[in-house]
Amino acid sequence: MTFLTNIFNRVVTASLVTGAVALSPIAAKAQTIQGAGATFPAPLYKVYSQQVKKKYPDLKVNYQGIGSGGGIRQTIAGTVDFGGSDAAMTDSEIAKVKNGVILVPTAGGAVSVVYNLPGVSKLRLSRTTLPAIFAGQVTNWDDAKIKADNPGVNLPNQPIKFVVRADGSGTTFIFTNHLSSINGYFKGRIGANTAPKWTLKNVLKGKGNPGVAALVSRTPGSIGYVEYDYATKNKLKSAELQNKKGEFVAPSLASANAALSTVTFPDNYRVFIGDPGQGYPIVGLTWMMVYKNYSNPSKADAIKKWINWVLTDGQQYNDDLNYTKIPSNVVNRVLQTVNSTVK
Numbered sequence: 001m002t003f004l005t006n007i008f009n010r011v012v013t014a015s016l017v018t019g020a021v022a023l024s025p026i027a028a029k030a031q032t033i034q035g036a037g038a039t040f041p042a043p044l045y046k047v048y049s050q051q052v053k054k055k056y057p058d059l060k061v062n063y064q065g066i067g068s069g070g071g072i073r074q075t076i077a078g079t080v081d082f083g084g085s086d087a088a089m090t091d092s093e094i095a096k097v098k099n100g101v102i103l104v105p106t107a108g109g110a111v112s113v114v115y116n117l118p119g120v121s122k123l124r125l126s127r128t129t130l131p132a133i134f135a136g137q138v139t140n141w142d143d144a145k146i147k148a149d150n151p152g153v154n155l156p157n158q159p160i161k162f163v164v165r166a167d168g169s170g171t172t173f174i175f176t177n178h179l180s181s182i183n184g185y186f187k188g189r190i191g192a193n194t195a196p197k198w199t200l201k202n203v204l205k206g207k208g209n210p211g212v213a214a215l216v217s218r219t220p221g222s223i224g225y226v227e228y229d230y231a232t233k234n235k236l237k238s239a240e241l242q243n244k245k246g247e248f249v250a251p252s253l254a255s256a257n258a259a260l261s262t263v264t265f266p267d268n269y270r271v272f273i274g275d276p277g278q279g280y281p282i283v284g285l286t287w288m289m290v291y292k293n294y295s296n297p298s299k300a301d302a303i304k305k306w307i308n309w310v311l312t313d314g315q316q317y318n319d320d321l322n323y324t325k326i327p328s329n330v331v332n333r334v335l336q337t338v339n340s341t342v343k
Helices: 002-022 025-029 042-054 068-077 091-095 129-134 144-149 170-182 184-189 208-217 228-233 253-260 297-310 313-317 328-341
Strands: 031-037 059-065 082-085 101-116 161-165 203-206 222-227 240-242 283-291
Touching: 031 068, 031 297, 042 059, 042 228, 042 297, 042 313, 059 208, 059 297, 068 082, 068 170, 068 283, 101 170, 101 208, 101 228, 101 253, 101 297, 101 328, 129 144, 129 170, 129 184, 161 170, 161 208, 170 184, 170 222, 170 283, 203 208, 208 222, 208 228, 222 228, 253 283, 283 297, 297 313, 297 328
Parallel strands: 031 059, 031 082, 161 203, 161 222
Antiparallel strands: 082 283, 101 222, 101 283
């Protein structure tokens, strides 16, 4: 009897285990997707990757902030599941992606001109002065052009130390695209580029937005540019910049939203914002770059889950981190493209 009981128990146990395996599709569906690229949205994508688990517990998203240039290169090489860039891919770059690519706008934001000038709590830079500084025409803090923008401010007689990106950068593209749009000398000398050839002296180079923010923070007499959230989190002073209307505007979520409110998205969702008509003048968008074709169907499904979540549930986190949201009408268009194209 004991022998028969033991046999029965083993049969029942085996059946339960088999049933458990059959009823546990979750483990089989677990999927990890790898992304890399722009540091501009890295704080936002970190939150996205944490929060998406509430809806999809078995979807793991890893994103590495290596700069927009790196994101585009890895997308072309096929070494990531999705890339990130603040500089929309060019036609020639898109043509190199053998599996096809869709540009998915995820957020927008301001690029702050940050400075470290002890004793100067407020700094204004006009549409003529800012490009002159970064073109190397203005090299001292008490230059007449800076003084004219800041009457009554005690500006020090000391050289300007410039902090720029060491890596290919979408933040740099947004910044230089604006300066090129408002100043012919800067456009001809430097131009809009992710990795421009700066003609500046006293140049320091930082990797990513974090590197530039750290260098400005510890270098008196310096000026640089970072995504707005990096400026606020590192408690850096941001200059007020003159916009197209002639107003001096500080970077903020509200002023970035004002600038981006008139943007029209074409069919490929690629937008270059050089000189907005209102609000804060240096703003841009950031994109995830996803393939049209994935070798693994489960990977394609995971990407579609990820993008659908980012553009719906995920957008609620944008405001908290000082990023603008993507307009709902644009979201609907993008999701239709992704859901019907990604295979």
